Amino acid sequence: xxxxxxxxxEPHAQIVVDERMLAAELQGDDARPASADVAAYALRLGDxxxxxxxxxxxxxxxxxxxxEDVALGNIAxxxxxxxxxxxxFSGAYDGRSEDDLAYFRDEAEFRCAWLFxxxxxxxxxxxxxxxxxxxxxxxxxxxxxxSTDPALAAIAGKAVKxxxxxxxHAVQWTLRLAGGTAESRRRMVQALAxxxxxxxxxxxxxxxxxxxxxxxxxxxxxxxxxxxxxxxVLAEEDLDVPAGPIAAGGGRAGRxxxxxxxxxAEMQSLAxxxxxATW
Numbered sequence: 001x002x003x004x005x006x007x008x009x010e011p012h013a014q015i016v017v018d019e020r021m022l023a024a025e026l027q028g029d030d031a032r033p034a035s036a037d038v039a040a041y042a043l044r045l046g047d048x049x050x051x052x053x054x055x056x057x058x059x060x061x062x063x064x065x066x067x068e069d070v071a072l073g074n075i076a077x078x079x080x081x082x083x084x085x086x087x088x089f090s091g092a093y094d095g096r097s098e099d100d101l102a103y104f105r106d107e108a109e110f111r112c113a114w115l116f117x118x119x120x121x122x123x124x125x126x127x128x129x130x131x132x133x134x135x136x137x138x139x140x141x142x143x144x145x146x147s148t149d150p151a152l153a154a155i156a157g158k159a160v161k162x163x164x165x166x167x168x169h170a171v172q173w174t175l176r177l178a179g180g181t182a183e184s185r186r187r188m189v190q191a192l193a194x195x196x197x198x199x200x201x202x203x204x205x206x207x208x209x210x211x212x213x214x215x216x217x218x219x220x221x222x223x224x225x226x227x228x229x230x231x232x233v234l235a236e237e238d239l240d241v242p243a244g245p246i247a248a249g250g251g252r253a254g255r256x257x258x259x260x261x262x263x264x265a266e267m268q269s270l271a272x273x274x275x276x277a278t279w
Contacts, residue, residue, distance in 0.1 A: 031151060032092045038149060039093035040111070040208060041216050043101070044252055045140075046086030047112035050102060051260070052133055053079035054267050055120055064123050071169060075130075078162040085155045103271035107261050108254040114247055115198040117257040121191065124184070127173045128191035134167035135229055136202045139222040148214040171233050178237035189239065196242035201249030208252075 033039040056076035063069045087098040115133060120126045141163055144156035177188040203223040209216045231241050250256070271277075 031089065033089060033151075034149065036093060037208060037211050038152075038215055039090045041212055042086045042090035042152065044111035044208075046083045046090060046101070047110050048116050048133075048137075049079045049086065050083035051110070051112045051116045051263060053077070053083060054263055055116070055118075055129075056126070058120055059126065068123075072126075075166050075169065078159075078166065082155070082159045082162075085158075089151050089155070099271065103268045104275075107256055107264055110256065110260065110264070111252050111254065112256075112260070113198070113201045113251045114249050114257045115195070115202060117251065117260045117263065118195065118198060119259055121194070122187060124177055124187040124191040125194060127170055127177065128188070128195040130166065130170035131174050131192075131230065131233070132195055132199055132202075134163055134170050135226050136199075136222065137163045138167050139225050140217055140219075143217040143222065147216070152215065174233055175236055178234075178239055185237075192234075192239070193242045193244065197245050197247040198249070200246045201251065204249070204252075206252060 033042065053076045056072050056079070059072040060069055060076075063072055083102070084098050087101045091097055091101050115129065115136075118125075118129055120129075138160065141156040141160035145153050145160065147153045147156065174188065177184045179185070203219045203226070205218055205220050209218055227241070234241060
């Protein structure tokens, strides 16, 4: 598809059955996390999806072509759906709703990785972030389908189908920009270099994952598959995998990149100004 328009994700009407199956799965006894650790794990995954959805939604009416307004909007909606399922599941442990977790936590209480907090930048930077994010999420949800927690496995089973389209969208745009004009190639190369320091944090194991053997996916086990896919994509346009510094990270522990505060201020302002309001 080199040089052509990047594909739009499948219409949401086609996954109604999956939505109903997921809702049914989450209505049973497994709708409440078995432990605080399981709730914390779901929370970090939900925060990743929520913040990335918020970031991508900013492209609506600003994308370089009309089709991308639709495509990025659909991807954002998919991610918002993942976030809702994960935050609803996490919050059930202590009685908080998905809205409580999305709108009424402060910056230090979020557990998203730094990659998802990076500015959209130009279109190439957004695509580079999407290439990494969707590549990571595809591998994560592929393995999470085998979780011993039925609710997490159900959420992953739905999410992986959508994230596969997100990854294809990012791959096609990466190739299109890298194989286009000299300027588009320069921007794509620069975007990859700027995003790459934040990749490492995604694949770090920690004590929470250690405690959740069988429930959580060990991030380090995903790295080789992720690297192989990205290397193959970049090789199509004779691009090297970036090398350079590794960002400190710390989002899983509540230490965030400076961009998260403004993201939350924008996302939470209406709910905090009118708490309890309904539409």
